[in-house]
Amino acid sequence: xxxxxTSVWVDFFTGRSVPHVGHLERLIAEGEELCTxxxxxVELLQGIxxxxxxxxxxxxxxxxxxxxxxxETYLQAADIYRALRSRGITIRNTVDCLIAACCIRHGxxxxxxxxDFETIAGRWPLRTAxxx
Numbered sequence: 001x002x003x004x005x006t007s008v009w010v011d012f013f014t015g016r017s018v019p020h021v022g023h024l025e026r027l028i029a030e031g032e033e034l035c036t037x038x039x040x041x042v043e044l045l046q047g048i049x050x051x052x053x054x055x056x057x058x059x060x061x062x063x064x065x066x067x068x069x070x071x072e073t074y075l076q077a078a079d080i081y082r083a084l085r086s087r088g089i090t091i092r093n094t095v096d097c098l099i100a101a102c103c104i105r106h107g108x109x110x111x112x113x114x115x116d117f118e119t120i121a122g123r124w125p126l127r128t129a130x131x132x
Contacts, residue, residue: 001033001065002129003103005112006043013044013057020113023129027111035065037102039095067106069098077101080124087123091116100126 004012004024011021027034041061048054077097084091091097096116103110109129110117120126 001035001106001108002027003035003037003040003067003099003106003108003110005099005110005114005117006040007113008111009040009044009057009061010047011113013053018113020111024111027129033065035067035106035108036061037067037069037099039098039102043095067102067108069102069105073101073105074098076104080120084119084123089119089123091119096120100124103127 008020008024011018012024044061045054045058048057077094077100080097080100081091081094093116096114097120099110100117100120102108104124104126109127111129117126117128121128
C-alpha cells in the first residue's frame with residue numbers, strides 16, 4: 001500500500017514528466033493499492049481553482065483507500081517533529097510529520113517529492129517508495 005503525497009499528485013495532475021510521476025503511473029498500471037489521508041486531500045484540493053478540475057480530482061481521490069487518523073497519530077507527529085528539532089533538524093512543514101506518522105501507523109509506503117520525508121525516514125521507521 002502506497003500513500004501518495006501532495007507533492008506527487010500536483011505534478012501528476014498537471015502532467016509534468018518527472019521521475020516520481022512516472023513511478024506513480026507504474027504503480028497505477030500495476031494495480032498497486034494507493035491510499036490517501038485527510039491532510040493530503042485538503043492540501044491538494046484547496047489549491048485547485050477550476051471547478052471542473054476540482055470535481056475531477058476529488059472523484060479520482062475518492063476511489064483511493066482512505067486512512068483515518070486517531071489521536072495517537074497526531075501525538076506521534078508531534079513526537080517526530082520534537083525529536084528531530086532536539087537534534088537540530090527542523091522540518092519545514094509540520095504537515096509532513098503528520099503524513100509520515102500516518103504512513104508509519106498504517107504500514108504504508110510513502111511516494112513523495114519532498115526532502116523533509118527523507119530526513120524523517122532517516123530517523124523514524126517511515127518507508128518511502130522512491131522512483132527507480
